Amino acid sequence: MTNSLQNLAEKFSNLSELRASSIERLQKVKGTNETQFDLSKTAPSIDRTLADVDARVIAICEIAPKSGDEENSDSLLIPNAYVNRIIKPLDQLTVQYQSIADNLSNIDSNGGPGTLNPEDLTFQSANGQINLQLGPIFQNIWNHSEAVLAALYPLMNLLRGEGRPDFAAALDAFSTAMEQVHAQRSTLQDVAKSAQADRKKIGDFQAQSGPLKDEIERLKTESEKDRKTLKEYATEGTQAITSIRTTNEQAEQLKTAVDNYQASFDSFQKQLEAREKIIQTGKKEQDELIANLKEIESDTKRLTKQAEAMLTGATVAGLAGSFGELRDKTSSELIGARWIFYFAIFLLFLSVIPLVAYVVPGVASLLGFDPAAASNLPKESGVLEFFGQVVVRALLLLPAAWFAKFAATRHAVLFRLKEHYAYKYSVAASVEGFKQQAEPFKDEIAAATFFELTFNPADRMEAKAHEERHPNPAMEWVMKKFGATYDGK
Numbered sequence: 001m002t003n004s005l006q007n008l009a010e011k012f013s014n015l016s017e018l019r020a021s022s023i024e025r026l027q028k029v030k031g032t033n034e035t036q037f038d039l040s041k042t043a044p045s046i047d048r049t050l051a052d053v054d055a056r057v058i059a060i061c062e063i064a065p066k067s068g069d070e071e072n073s074d075s076l077l078i079p080n081a082y083v084n085r086i087i088k089p090l091d092q093l094t095v096q097y098q099s100i101a102d103n104l105s106n107i108d109s110n111g112g113p114g115t116l117n118p119e120d121l122t123f124q125s126a127n128g129q130i131n132l133q134l135g136p137i138f139q140n141i142w143n144h145s146e147a148v149l150a151a152l153y154p155l156m157n158l159l160r161g162e163g164r165p166d167f168a169a170a171l172d173a174f175s176t177a178m179e180q181v182h183a184q185r186s187t188l189q190d191v192a193k194s195a196q197a198d199r200k201k202i203g204d205f206q207a208q209s210g211p212l213k214d215e216i217e218r219l220k221t222e223s224e225k226d227r228k229t230l231k232e233y234a235t236e237g238t239q240a241i242t243s244i245r246t247t248n249e250q251a252e253q254l255k256t257a258v259d260n261y262q263a264s265f266d267s268f269q270k271q272l273e274a275r276e277k278i279i280q281t282g283k284k285e286q287d288e289l290i291a292n293l294k295e296i297e298s299d300t301k302r303l304t305k306q307a308e309a310m311l312t313g314a315t316v317a318g319l320a321g322s323f324g325e326l327r328d329k330t331s332s333e334l335i336g337a338r339w340i341f342y343f344a345i346f347l348l349f350l351s352v353i354p355l356v357a358y359v360v361p362g363v364a365s366l367l368g369f370d371p372a373a374a375s376n377l378p379k380e381s382g383v384l385e386f387f388g389q390v391v392v393r394a395l396l397l398l399p400a401a402w403f404a405k406f407a408a409t410r411h412a413v414l415f416r417l418k419e420h421y422a423y424k425y426s427v428a429a430s431v432e433g434f435k436q437q438a439e440p441f442k443d444e445i446a447a448a449t450f451f452e453l454t455f456n457p458a459d460r461m462e463a464k465a466h467e468e469r470h471p472n473p474a475m476e477w478v479m480k481k482f483g484a485t486y487d488g489k
Helices: 002-028 050-063 080-109 134-159 168-226 230-359 383-395 397-437 439-454 457-467 473-482
Strands: 113-117 122-125 131-133
Touching: 002 050, 002 080, 050 134, 080 113, 080 122, 080 131, 080 134, 131 134, 230 397
Parallel strands: none
Antiparallel strands: 113 122, 122 131
């Protein structure tokens, strides 16, 4: 039991030392905005100031068992359970003060003090990694001190049979004194800051007075070296008077000469003033002329840019409008050519009916025509007569075929012309936008646009038609006779 009481006394002693060092460091810390913690602030959730909580822990340490208490009491009659009930909350209370010290040390090692907010009792390191929150810590200190007191009073009754002393009034007085001490400490800190500033000013004045003192000593030494006797001063005075008289005579002579030249100087001065006025007038007119020339130059550049822009816009607008009109006109003609092509196909279909009716058996009967019953046809015909009838009916297809070929060719040509004019219209309408988006390449864009817009679509279509050939010479000869190309145009 003696060892248990001794261990308990050492724990209370360690708590007292740790509390003193932690609270002292807490009162000295300052944030980047020169703010400090105010222990008169109320801790959250317990309606007690930080000074009251700290004063309570001080009082607990004062009434706690000391190292010599086991000698004044019968430790054999003290149950171990009484001592053990104090150990756990006492260790937890010590941990809270240790957390304050550890957080302050971590703040120093993580960039130093940062933002300190005395209202919500928070302190952050400069790099933002460590954040000390005093509210929850002091709330835990209050709760653990409750547990320590609840376990300590029964033990104190056994150690001190005369009863538990009344510490309530002393504790309230101590809390009030602690708040006054904190207020006076803040005032003393302000006075210390002012004293430090005054001390710095005094040091600056002392530093400035040192060179002045040295300069005074130097001037004093030089004055002692340059001191002369009255006789030397009298001799020098006589010589100076003689020199002054001689100088006065020379000055009179110089004054006479200067008066003689004064008239010439006045005349020359008037000429200089007249020339100065002429120069100023000419300079003013020159400045006005330069300003007018600059204004004219600015107007000329502006008009030139406007003219170039108008010329470019007119050229582009004219080309785009012309190609747009040709495209629309070609589209209208393309619609008419399409209907003509449909009509030619219909005529070709009608021209094919007699040949199909004669060549294909049964088709004539479906059409309501019997070639065998026709009066103008022989009842019995040979092979030559049959082929002759086929050739005659095939010749009936030539007009419709030529008409269909012409309609197809015209439709294809108009379709290509429409594509060419639509392409040229899009190029002409968008060239100015391309030149503005790619300013460094506007000349190359203009040249490429010029070559794209100046070619004749008919030349390209004719060149392509001349290059088309049928791989069979016989079919090539027949198609030439019909006036068609390899692709049937």
